[in-house]
Amino acid sequence: MHRKIEELRDSIAKNKPGKGINIMEVCGTHTMSISRSGLRQLLPEDVNLISGPGCPVCVTSSHDIDHMIGIIREYPVTLFTFGDMIRVPGTVSSLLDERSQGKDVRVCYSPMDALDHARKNPKKEVVFVAIGFETTSPLTAVLLKRAKEEDIKNFYIFNTHKLVPPALEMLMLDEEIKVDAFLCPGHVSAIIGSKPYEFIAKRYRTPCVISGFEPVDILQSLNMIINQYNAGKPEVQIQYDRVVKPDGNPAAAAAIYEVFEPVDSDWRGIGTLPLTGLGLKNTYSRFNAARMFPVDITQSEEPKGCKCGEVLKGILKPFDCRLFAATCTPERPIGPCMVSSEGSCAAYYKYERQAYKIDQ
Amino acid sequence: MCLAIPAKIIKIKGNIAEIESLGVKKEVDISLIPDAKKGDYVIVHAGFAISLVEKEEALATQGYWKEWLDAQED
Numbered sequence: 001m002h003r004k005i006e007e008l009r010d011s012i013a014k015n016k017p018g019k020g021i022n023i024m025e026v027c028g029t030h031t032m033s034i035s036r037s038g039l040r041q042l043l044p045e046d047v048n049l050i051s052g053p054g055c056p057v058c059v060t061s062s063h064d065i066d067h068m069i070g071i072i073r074e075y076p077v078t079l080f081t082f083g084d085m086i087r088v089p090g091t092v093s094s095l096l097d098e099r100s101q102g103k104d105v106r107v108c109y110s111p112m113d114a115l116d117h118a119r120k121n122p123k124k125e126v127v128f129v130a131i132g133f134e135t136t137s138p139l140t141a142v143l144l145k146r147a148k149e150e151d152i153k154n155f156y157i158f159n160t161h162k163l164v165p166p167a168l169e170m171l172m173l174d175e176e177i178k179v180d181a182f183l184c185p186g187h188v189s190a191i192i193g194s195k196p197y198e199f200i201a202k203r204y205r206t207p208c209v210i211s212g213f214e215p216v217d218i219l220q221s222l223n224m225i226i227n228q229y230n231a232g233k234p235e236v237q238i239q240y241d242r243v244v245k246p247d248g249n250p251a252a253a254a255a256i257y258e259v260f261e262p263v264d265s266d267w268r269g270i271g272t273l274p275l276t277g278l279g280l281k282n283t284y285s286r287f288n289a290a291r292m293f294p295v296d297i298t299q300s301e302e303p304k305g306c307k308c309g310e311v312l313k314g315i316l317k318p319f320d321c322r323l324f325a326a327t328c329t330p331e332r333p334i335g336p337c338m339v340s341s342e343g344s345c346a347a348y349y350k351y352e353r354q355a356y357k358i359d360q
Numbered sequence: 361m362c363l364a365i366p367a368k369i370i371k372i373k374g375n376i377a378e379i380e381s382l383g384v385k386k387e388v389d390i391s392l393i394p395d396a397k398k399g400d401y402v403i404v405h406a407g408f409a410i411s412l413v414e415k416e417e418a419l420a421t422q423g424y425w426k427e428w429l430d431a432q433e434d
Contacts, residue, residue, distance in 0.1 A: 243411050
């Protein structure tokens with residue numbers, strides 16, 4: 001074992017609070033890194049790492065997915081999406097199923113590809129599926145500012161952007177959820193800085209540490225959390241200070257709020273949470289695909305037996321779902337947490353299934 | 361998906377910069393980093409630079425990743 005990792009692990013084992021501690025990460029890349037590096041198995045059992053709602057694809061509601069599918073079925077549009085979204089099952093099909101039926105669904109790496117396509121094909125209506133937290137919403141904002149400046153008339157976004165800090169508050173208010181501290185996302189915080197988490201530390205007396213993605217970063221952050229917890233002085237600390245500044249990236253944060261404003265948002269398995277999403281401001285409402293391409297959605301349903309909602313809230317671990325690794329696998333996923341490579345179920349399936357089996 | 365490997369800006373033309381990381385070159389949009397200049401290190405997310413990184417820290421992280429990638433090849 002790497003010496004630095006060993007030291008940090010030993011320090012956690014020595015200083016951990018006697019009654020155990022539940023620490024939630026709210027970033028899909030943290031989830032992946034913890035699973036891949038085997039950190040959970042390395043730590044004492046009562047330092048309990050819980051995965052929260054940090055994977056953008058996973059938190060997108062069935063209703064929103066059904067609406068995207070409805071748009072591509074009913075309107076002659078070209079729809080651009082990030083890779084993971086295409087395989088998420090809606091109530092009756094997925095975007096991938098629709099593509100195999102001849103619909104024009106494309107995967108993009110950068111949202112700019114979608115705007116470029118709209119520019120080059122002015123007669124074709126182009127919809128970009130805008131998902132993600134504060135890391136991604138500034139990108140969508142740049143896109144829309146540019147589309148407005150250039151007066152591009154055939155470009156729309158299907159918007160499901162969500163906000164991290166108010167979602168953390170909703171988790172605090174849910175009595176079923178027992179979280180003692182948050183491992184806060186690195187790149188969301190590169191945009192928003194550390195201040196938006198301060199009310200979580202103060203009002204809910206919950207330590208928050210903004211962490212980098214390497215195993216050493218995460219172990220350092222866990223040490224910082226445990227020290228705060230033991231001292232009874234919850235605050236927001238930045239472990240990932242090589243990238244995250246207390247003020248974040250003010251230009252990017254300004255871009256978000258030039259285009260968007262806080263609105264209620266639907267979260268998979270959790271429901272509608274007040275002011276946890278971003279909606280288009282009036283000045284940008286003409287880019288709203290949900291309004292331009294209305295669809296009748298009778299009844300959106302979560303896949304039968306799927307526990308993604310409870311997994312996203314950290315109430316259940318992926319192993320606790322009866323479908324996990326039985327009927328739901330990365331090859332044939334039933335819920336979104338098994339689809340996305342950074343979904344908790346996919347990460348636990350790929351990296352922690354063996355360790356879990358041996359434990360049982 | 362957050363990619364944590366910093367990249368170096370080699371060339372800037374308007375909003376677009378050519379960047380290089382571990383030998384891979386790419387074009388990214390830098391409009392969210394108004395004061396980015398040639399030689400700076402940045403974090404890239406979905407085709408956009410979103411944050412500046414100090415040079416020493418960037419090189420240390422690149423080194424860590426190179427080690428990891430080399431180990432995967434062995």
